[in-house]
Structures are given as C-alpha cells and as structure tokens.
Amino acid sequence: MTAAAEPQLVPLNAIFAEDFVQILVPVMSNNTVAELGEAIAHHVEGRRVPKRDLPKVVFHDGKRLDPSITVAEAGIGPLDHIRVEYSDDSREI
Template identity: 60%
Template structure:
C-alpha cells in the first residue's frame, strides 16, 4: 500500500452484509479505516438480539469465502463499495 493511500482521509464504503443466520441483507456504512472487528460490530448492531439470538462468541467477517483477520482494515482487505460480506460467530474455540 502506498503512503499516499495510507495518508488519505477515510472514505465511505457501504457494504452489503448478512449476519449469521439472518435472512435480511442489510447495507452497512463503514470506512476504509474501520477494522474487521468494527465492521462485524456494525453489522451485528442491526441484527444481533433482534432477529438473531446473541451468542458469546467472537464475530468474524467473511469476504469471498475467506475469513478476514479482525485487525485488518477495509482498505487493506481491498473491499469495494457494495461488496458482500457475511458476519458469523467464530465457534472454533468453543468446547465440544
């Protein structure tokens, strides 16, 4: 990433998102500076505890079939406006 890109002010990137088992796709405004943890929280805010039961697990963003690291920003992940993401509960550390 060039220093020119890193020095730029955060840009709005609206994302199409589905949270866990929800059936409604929502449009969530995030910025290029938001981390995946923040994106997951922004998506969950509209759904968790409303249409989807809240669970005690961390959330992960999935884009084009890959889990995106929680500390990666929208810019670093290369998300474009209106890209589709899914937010799921990460139950990999849950007891079996």
Template identity: 60%
Template sequence: MTGTETAPEPELVPLNGIFADDYSQLLIPVMSNETVAELAEKVAYHSEGKRVRKQDKEKVVYHESRVVPMHLTVAEAGIKPLDHVRVDYKD
C-alpha cells in the first residue's frame, strides 16, 4: 500500500456457520476486518455450553475444506457473504 491508498472500509459479511457437532446452522454477522479468531468465537457463542459441551481446547475454522489461519481477517481469508464456515475444537 502506498501513502495515498487507504484501507477499504469494513463491510458486513453474513455467514452460514455451524459449531462442532451442533445440529443447528446459524446466520452469523461478522465484519470483514474481524479476525478469523473473532469469527470462531461468534459462531461458538450460540452453541458452546448450550447444545455442545464446552471444552478447554483451541478452536479451528474450516472454510472450503481448508483450515483458515486464525490471525487473518475475514477479508484476507477470502470469506465472502453467505459462505459456509465450520468451527470446531482443535485436535
């Protein structure tokens, strides 16, 4: 990025998300500038400790059959509106 360019404005990215072995997929709103780690917590919030037993493990995010690095932003990871993500506990 040069000195004259500015970062794009964050955009709303509604995602289809499911956590671990939950039976319910949810529509989760995230922002394009949020990290994948933040996305994981938003998806887990609705299931963890409710329909899915809470575990003391790190989480991992799968998008298009690949593990997404947690430090990337949603935009950097190439996650687009209405894409499907699965969040699970790391083995």
C-alpha cells in the first residue's frame, strides 16, 4: 500500500461568476473542489459580485467538477484556470 502524497500548495488562476477580474488563489492539493469554489468566492462575493444563496459549481478545462473530489484527483495543476459559477437549475451554465 502506497502512502498518500503530502498535500502541496497549488496556486490557481480563477474567475468567479460575473466578475471581470481574474485572481490568483492558493489552495492545497487535498482541498475538495467544493472548498476550492468557496476559496475563490471568498475573494469576490460581496465585493465585485453580489452574494447569492445558491450552490457553486467549479469548472476546469470546460468540465464541471464533482464537488467531493480533491484538487489533485481532479487533475488541477499550478496556474491552471478555474471558473466558478452559481448553480441555478433555471439556466444553463
């Protein structure tokens, strides 16, 4: 049985919902995708984008990611681009 790799710092380029500013966000490789979405939202919600009471959806390479997997499991690497949107079943993301 192989030991799990040590968590690594992963700096990411990110854009949140309707924001016009791309930001650099540091996360750890063992953070979940849900935690990643919240980390990105923390820098934007209530500042440049109004906070909405909706779940967040994370996209990487055009694919919607499962919120329960880790950054490492999703194949997200340093300086990759991440997009976070609000999940609203009444519109297509």
